[in-house]
Amino acid sequence: MNQEQYRSVPNWILPESHDRVIEFVVTVLAMQFSENDIVSIKNCLEHENIIIKSFKHNELNNVINVVVNTSTQKANSLFEQLSEHGIKSGFDVTVIPADRQDIKLLVCDMDSTIVQTETLDELANLAGIGAQVSEITTKAMRGEIDFETALDERVGLLAGMESGLLDQVATTTQCNCGAETLIKSAKAHGLRTVLVSGGFESIVKVIANKLGFDRYVCNKMTIENGLITGKVDKPVVDSAMKLAVLNEECRNLNIEPEQVCAIGDGANDMPMINAAGIGISYYGKPILRNATPYQINITDLESVLYMMGIKSC
Incomplete structure (x- = not known):
């Protein structure tokens, strides 16, 4: 991981032996998204083979909201990948269980x-x-x-x-x-x-x-x-x-x-x-x-x- 990347793991991660698929809300926020940013975000989702329920890009407020179904381990992997892209490209990310x-x-x-x-x-x-x-x-x-x-x-x-x-x-x-x-x-x-x-x-x-x-x-x-x-x-x-x-x-x-x-x-x-x-x-x-x-x-x-x-x- 990039030395500039600091982040602990979220408390919703389950051990692999007890992991399960749940719904997550992925929120990506930027001052301005480029086309490459959107491609990178979609590539991360596809790389993890995550089930995408919805993908919404609010261009007015520069917010992307994605609802996905996946395991907690894969959700955290997605969180890490998007966070690394965010450092390079200039956006903030959260991945939070939808049922919180x-x-x-x-x-x-x-x-x-x-x-x-x-x-x-x-x-x-x-x-x-x-x-x-x-x-x-x-x-x-x-x-x-x-x-x-x-x-x-x-x-x-x-x-x-x-x-x-x-x-x-x-x-x-x-x-x-x-x-x-x-x-x-x-x-x-x-x-x-x-x-x-x-x-x-x-x-x-x-x-x-x-x-x-x-x-x-x-x-x-x-x-x-x-x-x-x-x-x-x-x-x-x-x-x-x-x-x-x-x-x-x-x-x-x-x-x-x-x-x-x-x-x-x-x-x-x-x-x-x-x-x-x-x-x-x-x-x-x-x-x-x-x-x-x-x-x-x-x-x-x-x-x-x-x-x-x-x-x-």
Whole structure:
């Protein structure tokens, strides 16, 4: 497999001795399909001798949906082949059992997922210490140091800075393409939406309110006399807390984790993504992509809707 290809196997694969034929939905998403792309996709299907029930190409939205009957082993082989073609040609792929339960809950990371940047890094840039903080952020997102240690170190560097910098970041932070459509459409289809972030409330609440999330969970920075103290309220929102929020929401909604879609980009998102029925790495760091079968590396957040099987509003 190409060294740039990172992907774990999906949890629906059965051992060969117990494998069986079921229906799968194959979704291929691109910014623009070429004729060669479509030929490659059809060739992959034919190579695996898979029974094709339907093949639909939505040219307006650049989405190909294929319904197939095949074994779980062959479905995973198809997934791998299409994913490799996707890296070369520029498209994202999901292969999901057609009989999966409907998604009822959408849980999203914020930094570099719902929004374009790492907001703590942006805060540090305004404070003149961007390079120092960004280096720590990168190590944390790669899983090289634990999130809480990295958070304490970064916020400690901001001690004595004016708290108004937080408001500046909240005002200038831009959402990723498709974020507004994703949340609007998810809510229109009855999903509960939760923004869970290692970022800080002064920024997170602005993004959550702007997009219409039902709930947000995030960290809080201690402010005294208009100045950042360099301390973070405990407990922090780390990977364990993100997973706990997902499980809490499942209990409150009386649903199973299989009915959750979770999306993020870094190592601290991995537990909640692995727990979800559809866990998606969004332009993820290698450590996350290596542990996540469902990935968006080419298209935008609107693709999450197609992966969940719901229509864009």
